[in-house]
Amino acid sequence: MRGQPILEYRSRCGWSVVLRPYHSWTALFIVRNHNDIQLTWRARIIALHEEGISSRGIAQQVGCSRSCVQKWIERWHHTGNLNGLERRPRSRVTSQEEDQRIIQAAENDPFTNAKAIREELSLEVSAETVRRWLHQAGIHHRVLTKKEQLIDTHHAARLAFARQFIDKGMEF
Structure with missing residues (x-):
């Protein structure tokens, strides 16, 4: 059935991936970021697998390793999910009390x-x-720029320099 969706998958962010066979596999949705590209790539692996193509053949067509193809096929069969695994959050190295002290120190001295x-x-x-x-x-601290304050002698020196070359042409 040419033109009929071979695989449809809805991602966590609500994007729907529909793969249809043409001369090459095409994904019919807007790619928003790197995760959507990965999702399309994974959906292509599953679609080729459901067509009966071997893991080695899929790996050659997609351009990845056979073990990678097998991992996504296995995850699809176990979970029905093409998204990556949830990542653990960063482990804390400061206590909440230390966090409060950090914020208080920054508020006490904004510079x-x-x-x-x-x-x-x-x-x-x-x-x-x-x-x-x-x-x-x-709190977003920035390093202050160190600018020398111009005083009257600086202004006078600049003015004298400008007057010295006022009559020179552009060729100077």
Whole structure:
């Protein structure tokens, strides 16, 4: 049945992947990000498997290893899901009390930075960890630019320089 969907799968984000056989497999949906590309690739593996193509043949057509093809076929049969596994969250290296102290230190001195906060509180974490907690709290410190303040002598020197070359042409 040419043109009929061979496989339809709805992702967690609500995108529907419909694969139809033409000269090559085509996915009929808008690819929004890398995860959608992976989802299309996995759906293609399942569609080719359901057509009766061997794992080795699928691997050659898709351009991946045979073990990868077998993993997605097995996961499809066990779970009916083409999404990746849920990832564990990052393990905590600071307590909630330390998090509060980090935020309090940043609020007390808005011109401090993550490294100074870490040293001030004697924390055994990286400055990046402190920065991450500050960002989660909505505190985004920036390093102030160090600009020399121009005084009257600077203004006078600039004006004298400009007057010196005012009569020179553009060829100068």
